[in-house]
Amino acid sequence: MSPFIDRNKNALRPTLARRSFLSSMGVVCASCLGTSLANEIEELPPGVEPSNPRELLYPTPEPSKELFTSESGSFAASYPMLQNVSETSASVSWALNVPSTGWVEWGTTPNLGKIARNSEFGLNPYEENFLSARITGLSPNTTYYYRTATCSFIYRTAYDKTISEPQFSDVYSFKTVGPNVDGVSFAVMNDTHNQVDTVRKHCERxxxxGSDIVIWNGDLCHRYFFPLIAKTGIANPCDIPFAAQRPIVFVPGNHDKWGPYAHNLRECLTPWRQSDSRYYSLGHNYAFRLGPIAMITLDTGDTKPDNAVKQQGIASFDPYRELQATWLEHVLSRPDIAEAPYIVAFCHIPIFNPFDEAGIDQSSGLPWKTVEPTSARMWAPILAKHNITLVISAHLHRHSFSEATPERPWPQLLGGGPLAQNATCIHAEGNYEHLTVTAETLFERSVLGTWTFEPRA
Ligand SMILES: [Fe+2]
Known part of the structure; x- marks a missing residue:
């Protein structure tokens, strides 16, 4: 057997060292619970950089090579994450400790039998941070089984390469989505910002x-200066296979645009493949039917304008939002979406400001960015025109519900923040007669509100 492989299933369990590392993050965070939440949202004022309380609130893990090391000290991969589950396809990604190749074995029974592998131009994948594979040719509303296979791979020369024995994950199952099913559910978590205890609470809830799908509605992590941030904060945040059987749908937040590795986040959060070539570049815009509910996701981008000095030329969000507006009009006219009894849209930054007060950040003296203005201007009229049921947003770390009005005929629900005192769980159950949406405090389980929607006219 290769020295890199431990075929014992326990190889998938992270070390005690990792657990204590994450616990230490929790200790730091718990000591900062009194920090003004305004500090969590806005940019730092000029001249204030590393000592802002946010740095303590959301500590950045140091790079480590031992992230997924098994107790025997040998190489291991993280739990798999299911994403992009549609009527006919699904993708799986998983984090790596060392450069590796790998594949997914899948089938309609636990005996599996088929292989999906992201080969390109004749080469099988070779990755340092994440492997992924896309399973295609599936049927709607059908249960499938899968496991990942990971082989460490060493290149010495063109003729001297070493592949290890495969390390397999457990066998997991998932169900494809589709319109012709009654009784579906989804849950929403948002603004987790690397808070391990909060993510764990969400996963337990x-x-x-038994939610069918989880929407992770932005600001998964605070910033992305190393691949490790995505490995710990997203792929394996709390030592459980939380997304191995319950797919996650990633909706980017402004913090998910920050840092060098934000440019490579697609390695971890596999983009959705649009069927229309006009929208190939829109990897985080989903439109699919979960039974009677049409689910739509939008990416509001960063809070800073594209031409802000702090962007230093790295941002082009306005053209991106404009293309999403065209896409939104297109998918809301698609028969399977237009005919859905309910349409729920998700975007991280609100496109309607639910708060009356001025909302001044006490540390910077600057106004809170409570709305993404370009998105609000371009998307809100389209959502109104198509009579959508509900918009669920995040970002302000403060729960609210805004009833529909004649001027804004869609209600808006906001999830809370990353800490025990402001985290919320939003969950919904839908059938062809009603859609019921509940918001509750995540830690104490107090119901903040329940709203029932009738099918669209
Ligand atoms: Fe945000």
């Missing part, structure tokens, strides 16, 4: 609820 999703398991209790």
């Amino acid at each position: 999703h398991e209790e609820l």
